Amino acid sequence: MIDLLAAADVIADKPDQILVGLKAVGAGLGYGLAAIGPGVGIGLVVGNAITAMARQPESAGMVRTTMFLGIAFTEALALIGFVVFILLNFA
Amino acid sequence: MVASNKDLPELAGSEPERLIVADLVKRGLKVAPIWILLAGLIWGIDGAASATYGLVLILANFVVAAAFLTWAGRISPAALMAAALGGFIFRLIILTIAVVAVRNLSMFLPVPLGITIIVSHLGLLTWETRYVSLSLAHPGLVPDASKRMKGQEKK
Numbered sequence: 001m002i003d004l005l006a007a008a009d010v011i012a013d014k015p016d017q018i019l020v021g022l023k024a025v026g027a028g029l030g031y032g033l034a035a036i037g038p039g040v041g042i043g044l045v046v047g048n049a050i051t052a053m054a055r056q057p058e059s060a061g062m063v064r065t066t067m068f069l070g071i072a073f074t075e076a077l078a079l080i081g082f083v084v085f086i087l088l089n090f091a
Numbered sequence: 092m093v094a095s096n097k098d099l100p101e102l103a104g105s106e107p108e109r110l111i112v113a114d115l116v117k118r119g120l121k122v123a124p125i126w127i128l129l130a131g132l133i134w135g136i137d138g139a140a141s142a143t144y145g146l147v148l149i150l151a152n153f154v155v156a157a158a159f160l161t162w163a164g165r166i167s168p169a170a171l172m173a174a175a176l177g178g179f180i181f182r183l184i185i186l187t188i189a190v191v192a193v194r195n196l197s198m199f200l201p202v203p204l205g206i207t208i209i210v211s212h213l214g215l216l217t218w219e220t221r222y223v224s225l226s227l228a229h230p231g232l233v234p235d236a237s238k239r240m241k242g243q244e245k246k
Contacts, residue, residue: 046175065107083205091201
């Protein structure tokens with residue numbers, strides 16, 4: 001209890017630093033969470049592309065073309081998280 | 092001469108990532124002067140420099156992604172999976188380091204950099220997707236399709 005009160009005193013003394021710290025934590029969490037979805041998405045895209053290539057090897061070129069574009073589009077979500085991270089930390 | 096469906100894989104090439112990335116870089120370089128000029132008009136010289144840096148990062152990201160996938164595609168499907176997921180994490184780390192490294196420079200402006208990263212990535216991909224969709228749907232319309240088909244006939 002005494003520790004908590006002491007921590008509250010510190011927060012009251014330096015509110016700006018706490019805000020900067022929380023901003024950094026939020027930016028890091030946001031970036032990390034934004035990268036989870038694309039990670040799952042890329043796994044799905046590549047997994048299904050490999051299945052398609054195994055079933056129809058003659059269409060591998062077309063499948064890989066579509067796969068590359070699919071990966072790049074999925075990655076855009078992570079890049080949006082990255083830009084939010086930049087804006088929160090450095091703007 | 093009209094191409095049949097069996098020509099599609101050949102037209103796409105055995106390493107299609109390389110062709111796509113070459114197209115993306117060409118288009119990126121074509122659009123770059125206009126985009127940089129626009130950023131310069133809105134945010135000044137620092138904005139133009141940040142937009143240039145953003146464009147370089149995105150084009151390098153495409154090139155590295157294609158290099159990883161092309162290399163892994165020659166090895167095995169399992170390597171392709173590993174390269175796709177490992178490459179994703181690797182490129183995000185490199186992008187983060189590349190931006191954090193320049194954050195204290197005077198030319199660094201987060202807003203033009205962020206807008207350039209998102210707009211150029213999505214814009215170039217959408218442009219390329221339109222071209223790829225057309226060339227897959229109508230392979231006979233691809234500019235060098237007739238040359239490739241003549242090459243196949245000789246074989």
